[in-house]
Amino acid sequence: MHTLRVLVTDDEMGMRLGVTRTLRDFSVCVPDVNGAVAFAVDQAESGEEALGKIDRSPPDILLLDHKMPGISGLEVLDHLAGRETDMLTIMITAYASIETAVAATKRGAYDFLAKPFTPDELKSTIRKAAARLILAKQARQLTEEKRRVRFEFIRVLGHELKAPLNAVAGYLDILRDHQLGDDLAAYEELVARSLARMDGMRKLIADLLDLTQIESGQKNRELTKVDLAAAAASAIEAVAAQGAARAVTLQLHSAGPLVISADVREIEIIFNNLLTNAIKYNRDGGRVDVALQRAGEQAAIVVSDTGIGMKGEELKQLFGEFVRIRNEKTHHIPGSGLGLSIVKKLALLYGGDVAVESRPDAGSTFTVTLDAEV
Amino acid sequence: MSEPQSQRTVLLVDDDDDFLFQHRLHLETAGFNVLVAHGQKEAEVFLARQRPDLAVIDVMMENPDAGFTLCHRIRKQDASIPVILVTSVNSETGLDFALSTDEQRSWIKADSLLTKPIRFEQLQREIDRVFSRAAVKA
Numbered sequence: 001m002h003t004l005r006v007l008v009t010d011d012e013m014g015m016r017l018g019v020t021r022t023l024r025d026f027s028v029c030v031p032d033v034n035g036a037v038a039f040a041v042d043q044a045e046s047g048e049e050a051l052g053k054i055d056r057s058p059p060d061i062l063l064l065d066h067k068m069p070g071i072s073g074l075e076v077l078d079h080l081a082g083r084e085t086d087m088l089t090i091m092i093t094a095y096a097s098i099e100t101a102v103a104a105t106k107r108g109a110y111d112f113l114a115k116p117f118t119p120d121e122l123k124s125t126i127r128k129a130a131a132r133l134i135l136a137k138q139a140r141q142l143t144e145e146k147r148r149v150r151f152e153f154i155r156v157l158g159h160e161l162k163a164p165l166n167a168v169a170g171y172l173d174i175l176r177d178h179q180l181g182d183d184l185a186a187y188e189e190l191v192a193r194s195l196a197r198m199d200g201m202r203k204l205i206a207d208l209l210d211l212t213q214i215e216s217g218q219k220n221r222e223l224t225k226v227d228l229a230a231a232a233a234s235a236i237e238a239v240a241a242q243g244a245a246r247a248v249t250l251q252l253h254s255a256g257p258l259v260i261s262a263d264v265r266e267i268e269i270i271f272n273n274l275l276t277n278a279i280k281y282n283r284d285g286g287r288v289d290v291a292l293q294r295a296g297e298q299a300a301i302v303v304s305d306t307g308i309g310m311k312g313e314e315l316k317q318l319f320g321e322f323v324r325i326r327n328e329k330t331h332h333i334p335g336s337g338l339g340l341s342i343v344k345k346l347a348l349l350y351g352g353d354v355a356v357e358s359r360p361d362a363g364s365t366f367t368v369t370l371d372a373e374v
Numbered sequence: 375m376s377e378p379q380s381q382r383t384v385l386l387v388d389d390d391d392d393f394l395f396q397h398r399l400h401l402e403t404a405g406f407n408v409l410v411a412h413g414q415k416e417a418e419v420f421l422a423r424q425r426p427d428l429a430v431i432d433v434m435m436e437n438p439d440a441g442f443t444l445c446h447r448i449r450k451q452d453a454s455i456p457v458i459l460v461t462s463v464n465s466e467t468g469l470d471f472a473l474s475t476d477e478q479r480s481w482i483k484a485d486s487l488l489t490k491p492i493r494f495e496q497l498q499r500e501i502d503r504v505f506s507r508a509a510v511k512a
Contacts, residue, residue: 159462166491167392193392326436331389331412
């Protein structure tokens with residue numbers, strides 16, 4: 001249970017005890033919060049004492065009498081002005097005058113209670129303040145979480161961009177120092193390896209731009225009628241050379257046009273990522289089968305390969321950003337680690353999802369579902 | 375120097391093929407016998423058969439901490455094999471650790487930790503250092 005701290009500041013002992021008693025067993029339920037919110041009440045009998053307590057440890061809610069013998073409630077607010085705090089102040093005043101209300105609001109008071117008030121009036125005011133505090137706290141946690149996720153992404157991105165640079169720099173060092181002697185042919189592999197790393201870096205940057213565009217609110221999305229069968233056929237053609245290089249056969253299974261409303265570029269990205277993965281993680285001479293299905297309101301793209309497959313624990317993390325399954329079967333396969341996270345984000349955008357079934361050394365099947373409305 | 379370097383075998387473990395290619399070249403030129411492994415599991419297969427004189431291990435491989443795990447295994451198997459950890463995880467990328475004290479060395483279980491990119495001269499210096507430290511202990 002969440003507990004909010006309340007400091008009641010009033011020179012009348014009866015008022016302090018009354019508030020304490022009313023809130024002692026009071027709890028409120030705030031929407032979107034698990035469990036109830038309870039209150040711990042502390043007391044101060046003067047503005048001076050309240051300021052001392054607030055200095056040491058600010059409460060969540062300050063119940064503040066306006067008229068007190070020493071410094072007044074408004075003066076307490078003056079002292080508190082300009083502090084960075086979430087504390088909400090509720091002014092208690094015997095003269096519910098507009099002037100006092102305006103003066104207190106200008107000094108940052110959140111709400112008012114006019115004396116005399118009933119326990120129910122107190123509870124209702126406290127309930128409102130509690131809801132506001134909890135929601136503000138949640139909003140801040142969400143912002144912090146977003147910032148943390150962003151930082152983590154950039155941290156890993158930095159790592160992924162530095163690795164190819166280090167590799168290319170290493171080869172250039174060898175070239176500069178003529179470490180392989182005078183045989184020029186011996187240097188060709190170093191150049192080829194350097195170019196391959198730069199290709200990988202280019203792909204990473206392209207994926208990064210795709211990802212950023214998807215996340216940026218899709219300003220450039222253009223929804224038209226897209227035939228998935230035609231899109232699949234042209235995607236297969238686009239990767240044909242890559243497949244041929246490893247003698248991987250690609251085949252489309254579709255029962256004619258399957259038209260959905262989509263951005264054609266996004267559909268291309270989905271097919272391209274699924275197909276290049278199916279080739280890269282295949283065995284030489286393997287197969288890739290692309291099936292298109294309509295299941296009620298949804299269309300499904302099913303891509304199966306006969307490749308290295310994955311283990312159960314590897315599947316769990318597969319759709320995260322920069323997740324690459326690293327083992328002795330995959331170390332030589334280039335990839336940005338962003339492709340499947342892009343596919344997942346796009347599928348969600350189309351009211352669908354992506355699922356995977358896989359068996360080590362037998363192959364994997366990826367199923368992307370998309371809303372099929374036209 | 376207790377024995378000539380040509381006799382010494384270095385186990386080089388990294389999931390980056392280019393790192394393996396380059397440092398194998400350097401180490402072989404420097405007269406070492408080099409075994410390469412692409413990850414913790416492959417390295418463990420080597421270790422079951424053969425005792426290298428030194429292991430140079432990347433930290434992030436199959437798992438973010440595969441290098442630490444491997445290092446720990448080597449220590450348990452034969453504490454006399456010096457281990458140099460290599461990582462591109464440093465203060466710039468979020469994680470910072472040093473191996474400047476014996477306490478840190480015993481916690482990380484490595485003799486040395488280098489931050490990528492590493493130049494071969496740097497690795498060579500570190501290899502000389504861990505061998506001379508191992509010689510003192512022996």
